Amino acid sequence: MSQTPARRGRPVTVDRVEVAATALRLFTEHGFGNVTMDDVASACGVARRTLFRLFPSKAAMVWGGSGEARDTIADALAAAGHVDLPEAFDVVRSAFVASSTFPAPALEVTRQRLRLIAADDELLAWGTARIGTSTALVEAFLTRAQGTARPSLHVRSFAAACSAANFAALVWWAQEAPDDDPAGVVDDALSALVDGARTWAVPG
Structure with a gap:
């Protein structure tokens, strides 16, 4: 008995943002290590293969959006062009503030992401290794502003401190002051x- 070949319909569109939001809810409720990719696929009503096309790992779901924040910082520093110290410090500060300005619908998801990352060292290491930090961007920008071929000790230290302070401030917001404005x-x-x-940027 011959069978009629199944028709190929239009591929089902899966909302990447909704999938990530569902995954974050599961991670928050049950613990990041206790939820599998199969659990996420089942909760979202999608095939496991589809889920892996959207996100290669659970960590990628948590870190979604962090690449865009780093891009915002890069774009702000590039748009400033060449400025001298100490004006460059204000440019850096403004760039981080811009990267921490989230639309209202994204605030709760961002809080969940930050809480999960702060609670899991492996998750933090995953994002740092793959997405990177803003330290190198800031260091290069300030080195140009200082007019030197190599970063000074103060420039390198300041760049690292800014990246660390930015992350620490966002985690503090997510954990301790969720009703505050993260950019503020x-x-x-x-x-x-x-x-x-x-104090060290002004010539003596």
């Missing part, structure tokens, strides 16, 4: 660093 929290944290940096 980051601005407060980096303003203290900028004030300190001015």
Whole structure:
């Protein structure tokens, strides 16, 4: 008995953002290590193969959006062009603030992401290794502003401190002050660093 070949319909469109939101909810409720990719696929009503096309791993679901934040910083530094110290410090601060400005619908998902990352060392290491930090971007920008071929000790230290303070401020917001404006929290944290940096940026 011959069978009629099945028709190939239009591929089902899967909302990547909704899948990530569902995964984050599962990770938050049950623990990141206790949820499998199969669990996520089942909760989202998608095939396992489809899920892996969207996200290569659970960690990628958690870190989604972090690449865009780094791109925002890169774009802001590039748009500033060449500026001198200490004006460059304010450019850096503004770039981090811009990267921490989230639309209202994304705030809760961002909180969940940050809480999960802060609670899992392997998850933190995954994102740092694959997405990178903003340290190198800031260091290169400030080295140009300082007019030197190589970064000074102060420039390198300041760049690393800004990246660390930005992350620490966002985690603090997610854990301790979720009703505050994350961009404002980051601005407060980096303003203290900028004030300190001015002491070595002004020629003696």
